[in-house]
Amino acid sequence: MTPPSDWAHLPFFAKDLPRIEAALAGDARQILPPAPQVFAALDACPPKRVRAVILGQDPYPTPGHAHGLAFSVEPEVRPLPRSLNNIYKELQEEFGACPPNGDLRFWAAQGVLLLNTALTVPAGSAGAHAKLGWSKLTAQVLETLSQTPRAFILWGNHAQGFAPHIRGADHLILRSAHPSPLSARRGFFGSRPFSRVNEWLIARGDTPINWTTPEAP
Template identity: 50%
Template sequence: MDSTPSLFDFPAAGTPAPWDAAQLHALDTLAADPLSLLAPDWAQELAPLEDKLCGLGAMLRREYDAGTSFLPEPTRVLRALAAPLSGVKVLLVGQDPYPTPGHSVGLSFSVDAATRPLPRSLANIYKELQSDLGIAPATHGDLSAWSGQGVLLLNRVLTVAPGAAGSHRRRGWEEVTDAVIAAVAARKQPLVSVLWGKDAQKLAPLLAGTAVIESAHPSPLSASRGFFGSRPFSRVNAALAEQGAAPIEWALPTA
């Protein structure tokens, strides 16, 4: 998930708000036509996995019908792949979505701009960003400005049960995100991947031949064991420059 589950990261889970008609329509689309929720080039790339995606959507529909919710809300499950594959130049891998209702927004490590307090992992990311590049911590946790610059904020698993970190692992999402990562790596375009923690680092073979930055995870359980001081943001921009690509503007706009 976005950060190792810990009492330091997550307040007590509550009950997600009931879904409206738009969310229910998105849930049905996840089961019937998931490729329509993706950027066109992602839809083309993942077409061989359409049956797998439909099966995952059907699983989520069954759970909802049985009274079991999931996070993020249906319109955001495939959000990371709504931006074009062609624009990706940085891959930042999370584990699975934040399990606290209201936190997960479909982009790894990101939360809604109104979310307070910030998850501790995200606060540690901001702390390292300030140490690395002198950028003061943002007052919000919305990382969509990074996504808009070609940073693919991809969770390894795209859904989770509320309050149950890791609950949707080994249900099939890993096959989908393996394909996503392999597709990003196979292009002849600039790419830098950031793998925080041992789970993410297991993906390194899929990224062979591309620039990869590894360190400990920003979780409060591991940040002091190699994340702090790793300078991932300046290293990403240096690696992009070496490949002839423009740097990422890591400073986030005021919410």
């Protein structure tokens, strides 16, 4: 796994990644996403380009779904994962539209960092790498991004547990229930996270994010 060049200065890559790579090499199970996509979220969003952060938990454990961006799936995946389906319901409520498929790479292209707090998972074993050490990278990324005002979307207790790593003032920090079917009706639906990020960006003189419609190639 090649560290993303724009993030390679983080201590994690020298101190922690070798141990994680050794653990993965010794695991006979299929590891998701494929190795070249493990750092896809960071590859897509160098620090200077990040405008908003959405924290996920770990990659989808179904082969062919995860491609390195939290909540996102390859465009041919049907049906959508249930959390992503609920995210799209909220988008539909906010904007009257949602993306045509589950591929959120067009969000990343606009500076939305879709970062899972664990970057790998064994196929069929959700959460199995939660304690592998990836969370140290999450903490360091958040601390780096805290240096200038940004929007942070923290869904659920797991993501909100990383809030202490967001330092400094003038950030937009949105906390609500997770969009999973177990909790979406306890505060995710109706929370308007996407509109609120755009309102914050516009108030700062920045361009709002197009959350619903990928640009035509």
